Amino acid sequence: MEEVIFYAFAALAIGSALLVVSLKNTARALFLFFIVLFAMAGLFLFALADFVAITQILIYVGGVLILMIFAFMLSNKELLADLQHTSAKFLSLPNAQSLVLAVGFLAVMVYGILEWQENTPYWITENIRQGSTIQPADNNINQLGIKFMTQYILPFEVVSIFLLMALIGAAHLSRKEENR
């Protein structure tokens, strides 16, 4: 049962990601990107990372995607025309060189993964032997909060400063330049 749902989420993610890159209409592709992100959040759940899945939905679907749609609508003057006549071609033809490069990289990586899976890293086998892997009944959010405030306090603060910088930078870049 678990495997069936995992494969369903994986097929949903890969299939809609393929559609995202092959649709001609950018608005449709952006809305399909929603589905990819939701399916990826579902896959995170199978790795027992519930908080990461919720954060993915909150930040990506609530923030990033809305920003992208805003930018698309502000930047594309042919948006309405693009939405109206899609009858000519639904899918765009794949670009041959890029396709070869991406498929070649996929082949190399899959070969590497299949070769790798016989010798699992030492720390993974050690943690499985000691039983210190994350179990479905664990309280992840509690533990994550404690880790953020104790062990990972320096990266946490650095990320918050970085986020402030990015916010100020984005506001500065997108302001109207009147006195020039």
Add this chain to the structure above:
Amino acid sequence: MITLTHFLVVSVCIFCIGLYAVLAKRNAIMILVGIELMINSAVLNLVAFGRYDKVNYGGQVFALFAIVLAAASVAVGLAIILSVYRKYKTIDPNNITDLRD
């Protein structure tokens, strides 16, 4: 039982789709979508490995950091795309060839 290999294969598929989008698309927003797909596959890898590390929770913690950094990069990238559009009236990266005006 879902093994590590399942996660790795799914995430490498998503990564290659994102790579294709970055290489082939003629629209800066779709290139940004491709970068987001690649970051998301990296996050899936972090989370899948982090499942075997209960002492440090390193995978999940750094997956959260990666999501936050991706959101920040998207905000700055879209601001740059908008100001480029205001100047050039296009967001096709092939047409943007000048470094200064």
